[in-house]
Structure formats: C-alpha cells, structure tokens
Amino acid sequence: MARKTEAPPPTLPRERAPRGTPLYVHLPFCAAKCHYCDFFSVAAEGHDRRPMVDAILAEAELWAPTAPRTVFVGGGTPSLLDEAELRALFDGLEQRTGFRGSAREVTVECNPESLDEAKAAVLLELGATRLSIGFQALDDAALKLFGRVHDAAQSFAAYRAARAAGAREVNVDLIYAWPGQDLEAWKTDLGRVLDLGPNHVSAYNLTFEEDTAFRRWLDDGTLPKAPEELELAFFEATRRQFAERGYGAYEISNFSLSGQVAHHNINYWHNGPYLGIGPSAVSKVGSVRGGNVKSVGDYLRRIAERGDARVWEEAPEALDRLRETWWLGLRLAEGLSAAEARQRAGYDLPTDPLEPIAERLCAEGLLTRHGPRFALSETGLPLGDWVARKFLDG
Numbered sequence: 001m002a003r004k005t006e007a008p009p010p011t012l013p014r015e016r017a018p019r020g021t022p023l024y025v026h027l028p029f030c031a032a033k034c035h036y037c038d039f040f041s042v043a044a045e046g047h048d049r050r051p052m053v054d055a056i057l058a059e060a061e062l063w064a065p066t067a068p069r070t071v072f073v074g075g076g077t078p079s080l081l082d083e084a085e086l087r088a089l090f091d092g093l094e095q096r097t098g099f100r101g102s103a104r105e106v107t108v109e110c111n112p113e114s115l116d117e118a119k120a121a122v123l124l125e126l127g128a129t130r131l132s133i134g135f136q137a138l139d140d141a142a143l144k145l146f147g148r149v150h151d152a153a154q155s156f157a158a159y160r161a162a163r164a165a166g167a168r169e170v171n172v173d174l175i176y177a178w179p180g181q182d183l184e185a186w187k188t189d190l191g192r193v194l195d196l197g198p199n200h201v202s203a204y205n206l207t208f209e210e211d212t213a214f215r216r217w218l219d220d221g222t223l224p225k226a227p228e229e230l231e232l233a234f235f236e237a238t239r240r241q242f243a244e245r246g247y248g249a250y251e252i253s254n255f256s257l258s259g260q261v262a263h264h265n266i267n268y269w270h271n272g273p274y275l276g277i278g279p280s281a282v283s284k285v286g287s288v289r290g291g292n293v294k295s296v297g298d299y300l301r302r303i304a305e306r307g308d309a310r311v312w313e314e315a316p317e318a319l320d321r322l323r324e325t326w327w328l329g330l331r332l333a334e335g336l337s338a339a340e341a342r343q344r345a346g347y348d349l350p351t352d353p354l355e356p357i358a359e360r361l362c363a364e365g366l367l368t369r370h371g372p373r374f375a376l377s378e379t380g381l382p383l384g385d386w387v388a389r390k391f392l393d394g
C-alpha cells in the first residue's frame with residue numbers, strides 16, 4: 001500500500017526537481033467561482049495578487065527544476081493578472097529556471113473576460129507558446145448556469161485577440177452534455193468553434209465533482225444529469241465531428257490538428273514526473289507524490305515561514321504505480337504496452353501482473369491489441385474511465 005503522511009510537516013526527504021522536469025504553476029484567482037469547478041480557486045476580489053506571485057517565485061527558487069521541458073501556467077485564471085504581475089511572474093520564473101530556452105511548450109490558461117490583444121501580446125512576449133481559452137459553452141444561458149462571467153461573444157473576441165497578437169497555438173476548452181443541452185445545437189456550436197481553426201480542443205462531458213455547487217444541486221434534485229444514452233450520443237457525435245474536420249482524437253477528451261498535441265498533458269498520461277508550485281499544486285518527483293495546501297492565506301504563510309507549502313505526500317509502492325500507469329495510459333489513443341507500463345512505473349520485475357487484465361478486457365471487446373500495445377476499442381472508448389479503472393481495482 002502507499003505510504004501516506006498527512007503533514008505538516010511532511011517527512012519524506014525532498015530535493016529540487018531534476019533538470020528538465022515539467023513545471024506546473026497554479027494561480028488560484030478567478031473572476032468568480034464556476035459552479036462545476038473543483039479546482040482550488042477563489043474569487044479574486046479582496047485578494048492582493050502580487051504577494052501570491054512573490055510567494056510562487058519563492059517556492060520556485062527552492063524547488064523548481066532548471067530547464068523544464070514544458071511549462072503549464074494554470075489555475076485559476078492566470079490571464080486575470082495585470083501586465084506588471086505577469087512580467088514579474090514570467091521574468092522571475094525565467095531567472096530561476098531558464099524555461100524560455102528549454103521548454104518546447106509553455107501554456108497559459110486564459111478566460112475570455114481577461115484576454116484582449118494587449119494581454120495576449122504580453123503573454124507571448126513573456127514566453128507563452130500556447131494560449132488555452134475557456135469557452136466552455138456557446139449558449140449564454142448555459143454560461144450563466146455554469147457561473148461563468150463572460151458570454152459567447154467575448155469568447156470569440158478573446159480567440160480573435162489571441163490570433164491577432166500572433167498566437168500560433170490556441171486551445172479551446174468546451175463542456176458538453178450539460179442539463180438541457182440539445183444535441184443538434186451542440187453540433188452547431190462545435191462547428192462554429194471548429195470554423196475558427198483552433199489547433200487543439202479539449203471537450204469534456206460535464207461531470208458533477210464533489211464539493212461543487214453542481215454536485216449539491218444534483219444531489220438535492222434541482223439540477224438534472226443527462227441520461228447515459230444521451231451522453232453517449234453526445235460523445236459519439238463529438239468524435240465524429242472532430243474526425244470529419246481533420247482533428248485527431250489523441251486522448252478521450254482531447255483533439256488536435258496534425259499532431260499538435262498538448263505535450264505537458266501527455267506527460268501526465270504517461271505517468272511522468274512533474275513539479276507543481278502554487279496553492280494546491282501537486283508534484284510527482286521520483287516515486288514521491290505530494291501536494292500543497294489548498295488555502296491562499298496558509299500558502300502565503302507557509303512559504304514565508306519555510307519556503308514550502310507541502311501538506312501531504314505519499315510514496316506509492318511499485319504495483320500501485322503500475323496500476324496508475326495503465327489507468328492513465330489507456331486514456332491515450334496510442335495506448336501502451338506492458339513493457340512501457342513497467343518502464344514508466346519503475347516496476348522492476350520482468351513480467352507485468354496486470355497484463356492478464358488487459359488480455360481479459362481484449363477478450364471482452366473493450367480493448368484492442370496491435371502487437372504488444374493495448375488501447376481502448378470503439379466499444380471501450382465511451383466507457384474509457386470505467387475500463388481503465390479495472391487496473392486500479394483488479
């Protein structure tokens with residue numbers, strides 16, 4: 001079983017992440033809290049943002065890798081920062097990591113209400129290579145239901161602003177199968193997004209996560225969930241439409257033009273190492289996983305006191321790492337082989353005790369096998385998470 005400690009202070013030895021480790025930076029402020037969102041974030045009003053930038057840089061000073069292969073600045077809503085705050089953040093990260101010379105991809109999450117051409121130009125000048133814009137829906141009533149503070153017109157304006165500023169890679173985030181959504185209307189909306197020509201689209205079936213307003217409303221009966229058959233129809237129509245428009249479905253919910261995949265996220269699905277800084281950020285370095293405190297005040301205090309905001313950590317044993325590697329890797333269209341799973345998990349034995357699960361799922365038609373690689377089949381894809389979880393439970 002995993003060895004888990006609920007610090008403070010954590011007890012496992014900690015060192016700076018090795019050179020090249022992918023870097024995640026979590027900015028916890030948003031214009032308002034969306035009703036479906038379970039990421040750690042707080043409404044920005046009433047918070048002074050500059051101390052957060054300084055604390056993130058102080059954490060980076062001690063723990064961030066030099067020369068990260070990829071950088072992802074997320075949250076939260078990083079585009080909420082003003083130009084001076086963004087300059088302090090990115091220049092500070094550059095001084096501490098040298099990411100501008102090393103990272104093949106630097107993604108910044110942006111929301112429509114805080115992305116105009118000037119902001120996009122600043123982000124690109126500071127080293128961003130990829131802007132990810134949260135459209136979520138094109139229906140203004142749905143955006144209100146979601147608790148979003150922008151309308152669809154602002155989403156299109158933000159997209160045009162990113163391109164006008166020179167962004168070569170733009171991702172659009174979308175959510176489908178929300179309560180009351182009409183399938184034909186979704187196809188039309190998805191078509192309008194694809195007409196823009198984004199390099200990459202993340203399109204997720206709505207989920208009702210714990211500790212969200214949506215989950216409370218689902219539980220008390222005020223918000224219905226789409227029936228499973230309808231969710232399946234949305235899933236299949238979505239995949240069909242992306243394929244017709246030339247987008248590769250390289251992950252269950254992620255689509256890209258001609259191989260323009262999100263490298264930072266592929267590393268997660270490969271169960272690779274990463275270093276997260278900022279409140280709530282999770283890291284996985286070597287065989288140790290740990291996470292920072294989910295509180296703005298506590299984060300600032302802990303960083304000021306000892307440069308570390310980690311409050312939990314665990315060291316999963318080799319078999320648990322192998323289980324997770326299968327679970328994550330099967331989300332990708334490329335799938336994985338038993339040898340790759342062992343290598344990514346750092347599992348030293350010559351045979352994979354989980355391969356029989358993969359073979360059984362093949363026999364049931366939920367996975368396919370090409371040579372040594374297993375991947376979700378057409379039947380298994382809509383059940384992808386359920387199928388992959390067999391490796392966690394089996």
Ligand code: SF4
Pocket residue numbers: 029030031032033034037038039041075076077111134
């Ligand atoms: S803007 Fe993004 S991070 Fe912030 S509350 Fe909404 S979904 Fe969550």
